[in-house]
Amino acid sequence: MTLRVYTWLLIALFYAPIGVVVALSFNDSKLPYVWGGFTARWYQALVQWEQAWGALLNSFAIAIAVALVATALGLFMAYALRKVTHLAISQVAVVMPEVSEALAFAAALWLVYTYTGVNLFGPVGVFLAHLAYAIPMAHVLLAPYVTYVSRTVVEAARILGASEVKAVVYIVTPMLMPALTAAFLIVFANSFDTYIKTAFATEPGFVTAPILLWNYAARGRGDPTLYALATVMLIPSIAAAVIYFRAIKRYS
Amino acid sequence: MGLSVALRDVVVHYGGSPILKNISLSIEAGEGLVVLGPSGCGKSTLLRTIAGLVTPAGGRVYIGGVDVTNTPPDKRGVSMVFQDLALFPHLDVFENVAFGLRLRRLAEAEIRRRVVEALELVRLDSRVFLHRRVGQLSGGQQQRVALARALVVEPEVLLLDEPFSHIDLDIKNQLLEELKMLHNRLGFTMVYVTHDRFEAVEVGDKIALMRDGEIVQVGRPMEIYRMPKNRFVAEFFGEANVISGEAVGLAGGHVVVRPEDVVLGGDTTYRLKGTVVDITFLWHYLKVEIESGGYIYKAYVDLDTPISLGDVVEFGWSARDMYVIND
Amino acid sequence: MIRKIALSTLAAVVLLFYLPFAAFLHFTTGGELRLPTAGVVVTTLLLAVATAALAIALAYPAAYYLARRGSELEFALLVAPLWVGTLLKAYSLLVVFVLVERYFGLSLWGTPAGVLVGMVYEYFPYALLTLYAAVEKLTEGPINAARVLGASKMQTFLRVELPLTTPGVVAAFVLIFLFALGDVIMPAVLGAGKVYTFGSYVWDLYFKARDILSGGVMSTALAGLSLLATYVVFRTVRYSL
Structure with missing residues (x-):
C-alpha cells in the first residue's frame, strides 16, 4: 500500500514540471508566478511566429524520414543478423555518451568537407546524424521481437513460393507490425526532440524546434510564447507513448 | 502424378x-x-x-x-x-x-x-x-x-x-x-x-x-x-533378440530372432533353458523376458500361457526364423 | 540481398561509432592535446555518481512495486517521460526552479543541486526499466523458500531479493553513470554555465575553441570508458542469470 502511494507520488512529481509549462502556456500573464486567467493568445502569437513554424516543420520532416529509414534498416539487421555479437555492436553504439556520438559525427562531416569539398552541414547532416544513432537503436529495439517470428514460419512461406523479399513483406513485417510501430515511434520522438546531435550537424540557416527552444528559452530569455512552443513539442512524445504502449501489448 | x-x-x-x-x-x-x-x-x-x-x-x-x-x-x-x-x-x-x-x-x-x-x-x-x-x-x-x-x-x-x-x-x-x-x-x-x-x-x-x-x-x-x-536396424526397427554367432554354432557375426518367433517348450531347432525375470501385459500378448547364459531373451507368448516370475522354462526357435548379420 | 543490406548498415554503424578512436593516432604523432582541469573531472564524476545513486534509490521501490503488483498504466506513466526530449525537460525544470525560488526562497538555478535534479529527472526511467527487469526475473521459489524457513518479509527482502537483484542495480548504476558523464544539456541549461562538466568541456572545445581533434579524443575517451563499462555490465548480468 505504501509502495503504491510512493509510486503515484513519483508519477505526480515527474509530470508536475511538464504540467506547469502546459498550464503556463494558457496563463494570461507574462510572469510565471502570477496567474492572470486563461488565454490562448500565446498560441496565436506562436501561429504568427513564422520561424517557430518553420522549425517545427523541419523537426517533423527530419523525424519522419529518420524513423522510416531506421525502422526499415533496423528490421533488416534484426532479421538477417541474429548473432549476439552483431547485436552487441549496436547495443554499445546505443549507450555511447550523447556528446561523443555527436562529435564523432561532426568530425565525419568535417572530414567529408575537407577531402571532397562537399558541405553536408545542414538538413542532410542532421538527417544523417540522427540516422546514425537511430539505426542501432531500432536494431536493439526490434531484435527481441524478431525471435517471435520462428525460422520455420519464414521457411514455410519460402516453400509456398515466396521469394526472400516477399517473405519479409508478407510474413515477417505483418507479424512484427506492433514492434515496428513501437520502434518507429520511439525513433520518431527521439529524433524530433534531440538537440545535441542536431546542434553538431546543422548550420545556422537550418533551425529545428529544439534548436529554437535552446536559442531562446535555455538562456532564460523569451516570453510565454515559448511555453506554447514547448507544449506543441510535447504532442509527438505523448502520441508516441500512447500508441507505443497499445502496440506492444499485442505481444504479451 | x-x-x-x-x-x-x-x-x-x-x-x-x-x-x-x-x-x-x-x-x-x-x-x-x-x-x-x-x-x-x-x-x-x-x-x-x-x-x-x-x-x-x-x-x-x-x-x-x-x-x-x-x-x-x-x-x-x-x-x-x-x-x-x-x-x-x-x-x-x-x-x-x-x-x-x-x-x-x-x-x-x-x-x-x-x-x-x-x-x-x-x-x-x-x-x-x-x-x-x-x-x-x-x-x-x-x-x-x-x-x-x-x-x-x-x-x-x-x-x-x-x-x-x-x-x-x-x-x-x-x-x-x-x-x-x-x-x-x-x-x-x-x-x-x-x-x-x-x-x-x-x-x-x-x-x-x-x-x-x-x-x-x-x-x-x-x-x-x-x-x-x-x-542397429534389427533393434531400432522392432524388438529383437540379437545373439552372438558362436552361441548358435556359427563362426562369427550375430543372429537376429524376433520375439514372436521365440517359442516356450515345443520342439525347436535351437533350445535353451532360463529363468523368467519379467512379464509385461501388452494387450494382444505377454512379453516375457528370460535370462539365460548372460542374455536376456524376449519372447511374445499367448495371454493365457501359464507362466510366472521365477519359473525355469525351456524355450527356443527354429532355424528358418533366424537371420544372420555380420556385425 | 537482405543480408547484404543489413551487413552494410552494420558496417556503417561500426565506422561511425568506432572509427573516431583513430583520432588518437594524431596525438601519438605529436599533436597537442588539451585536457580538462582536475576540477572539471571531479565535478563531473561527483555529479554522475550522485545522479546514479539517487535515481536508483528513487526507482527501486517503484520498480519493486511495479514488478509485483503494478498495473500497466502505472508502468506506462513512469516510463513515458523517456519520450520527452531532454531539452524540454530541462526547460520545464527551469520554469519550476523560478517558481520554487519565488515561493520557497530556494535557489536551484546555477547550482550543482539544480543540475543533479535535472539529471535524476532525465535518467530515472532508465533506472526504473533496468531494475524492473531484474525484479521481474525473480521467481517465487527462493522467496517462498526463505519465508517457509522462517524469514520475515523484511528479512526475505534483505537476504534474498536484494542480493538477487544486485546485478540489475549494478547495470542501472553503470548505465546512468555513463549517461550522466556525457550530459551537456542539464549543466548548460540548469547549471547556467556555472556548473562546468566534462560534457560542457567537450562542447566548448568544438563550438568555442574549434579544436575538433582534442574534442574528438576527449569524447572517444568517454566512449571507450562506456565500451568497457558496458562489457562489465553484460558480464555481470549474464553470469548472474
Whole structure:
C-alpha cells in the first residue's frame, strides 16, 4: 500500500514540471508566478511566429524520414543478423555518451568537407546524424521481437513460393507490425526532440524546434510564447507513448 | 502424378561437423518414403536439403530428373509440413491456406474454390473454420490446416517433418490414415520424416533407415524387419533378440530372432533353458523376458500361457526364423 | 540481398561509432592535446555518481512495486517521460526552479543541486526499466523458500531479493553513470554555465575553441570508458542469470 502511494507520488512529481509549462502556456500573464486567467493568445502569437513554424516543420520532416529509414534498416539487421555479437555492436553504439556520438559525427562531416569539398552541414547532416544513432537503436529495439517470428514460419512461406523479399513483406513485417510501430515511434520522438546531435550537424540557416527552444528559452530569455512552443513539442512524445504502449501489448 | 526425387553423394556440414555424409537416395515418382531414425541422425536435414532450405556442401539434388541443387525453395515445386507447423499467426485459416495460391497470382474465385476444396480434403468444415484465427484451433485442427496449406498448391512432392509428433495418439492415427489415403488418391511423391517406427509403417511404402548422417538400409517394411542389415536396424526397427554367432554354432557375426518367433517348450531347432525375470501385459500378448547364459531373451507368448516370475522354462526357435548379420 | 543490406548498415554503424578512436593516432604523432582541469573531472564524476545513486534509490521501490503488483498504466506513466526530449525537460525544470525560488526562497538555478535534479529527472526511467527487469526475473521459489524457513518479509527482502537483484542495480548504476558523464544539456541549461562538466568541456572545445581533434579524443575517451563499462555490465548480468 505504501509502495503504491510512493509510486503515484513519483508519477505526480515527474509530470508536475511538464504540467506547469502546459498550464503556463494558457496563463494570461507574462510572469510565471502570477496567474492572470486563461488565454490562448500565446498560441496565436506562436501561429504568427513564422520561424517557430518553420522549425517545427523541419523537426517533423527530419523525424519522419529518420524513423522510416531506421525502422526499415533496423528490421533488416534484426532479421538477417541474429548473432549476439552483431547485436552487441549496436547495443554499445546505443549507450555511447550523447556528446561523443555527436562529435564523432561532426568530425565525419568535417572530414567529408575537407577531402571532397562537399558541405553536408545542414538538413542532410542532421538527417544523417540522427540516422546514425537511430539505426542501432531500432536494431536493439526490434531484435527481441524478431525471435517471435520462428525460422520455420519464414521457411514455410519460402516453400509456398515466396521469394526472400516477399517473405519479409508478407510474413515477417505483418507479424512484427506492433514492434515496428513501437520502434518507429520511439525513433520518431527521439529524433524530433534531440538537440545535441542536431546542434553538431546543422548550420545556422537550418533551425529545428529544439534548436529554437535552446536559442531562446535555455538562456532564460523569451516570453510565454515559448511555453506554447514547448507544449506543441510535447504532442509527438505523448502520441508516441500512447500508441507505443497499445502496440506492444499485442505481444504479451 | 508426382515427380521423382534423387540425391547423389549429398554432404551437409553444420558448424564444422558433418550432418549428412555422402547420402545417395532415389525416390520414385508417386512413391511414399519414410525416413526413419533416432533424433540427431540428420533426417530433418535430409528433408530440408530436398526442400532447398539447406544448401549441401557437396553432391547434387534432383527433382523430376532436373538438377535443383542451386534452386531456391520457392522455385522447386515442393511443399512441406513442418514439425512446429509454422502456421502464420497473423492470418486466419483462409489466408493461411490461400497464401501459396496468392503468390501464384490466381483469380480470387479460383483461390476461394481451391481453399474450400483443400479444407474438405483434410476434413475441416470450411463453413465453421474459414475465418478462425489459427491460434484458436486445437492441435489436431491446426495440423489439418498445415496439411491443407501444403496440399492446396498441388505439389509434385510433399515433404513432412515429424508433422504429428505433438498430438494425441488417437488423432494421430486418424490423421496418418487420412494422409495415406490422400497420398494414394492425389499421387504426389511423399517424403515423411519420423523417429517413430509405428508411424513409419503406417504411412510408408518404403522406409529409409538413417543413423549418424548415413542411410543404413532402404526397403519395404517387411524386408527390413525380416532381413535387417545390421544390429542397429534389427533393434531400432522392432524388438529383437540379437545373439552372438558362436552361441548358435556359427563362426562369427550375430543372429537376429524376433520375439514372436521365440517359442516356450515345443520342439525347436535351437533350445535353451532360463529363468523368467519379467512379464509385461501388452494387450494382444505377454512379453516375457528370460535370462539365460548372460542374455536376456524376449519372447511374445499367448495371454493365457501359464507362466510366472521365477519359473525355469525351456524355450527356443527354429532355424528358418533366424537371420544372420555380420556385425 | 537482405543480408547484404543489413551487413552494410552494420558496417556503417561500426565506422561511425568506432572509427573516431583513430583520432588518437594524431596525438601519438605529436599533436597537442588539451585536457580538462582536475576540477572539471571531479565535478563531473561527483555529479554522475550522485545522479546514479539517487535515481536508483528513487526507482527501486517503484520498480519493486511495479514488478509485483503494478498495473500497466502505472508502468506506462513512469516510463513515458523517456519520450520527452531532454531539452524540454530541462526547460520545464527551469520554469519550476523560478517558481520554487519565488515561493520557497530556494535557489536551484546555477547550482550543482539544480543540475543533479535535472539529471535524476532525465535518467530515472532508465533506472526504473533496468531494475524492473531484474525484479521481474525473480521467481517465487527462493522467496517462498526463505519465508517457509522462517524469514520475515523484511528479512526475505534483505537476504534474498536484494542480493538477487544486485546485478540489475549494478547495470542501472553503470548505465546512468555513463549517461550522466556525457550530459551537456542539464549543466548548460540548469547549471547556467556555472556548473562546468566534462560534457560542457567537450562542447566548448568544438563550438568555442574549434579544436575538433582534442574534442574528438576527449569524447572517444568517454566512449571507450562506456565500451568497457558496458562489457562489465553484460558480464555481470549474464553470469548472474
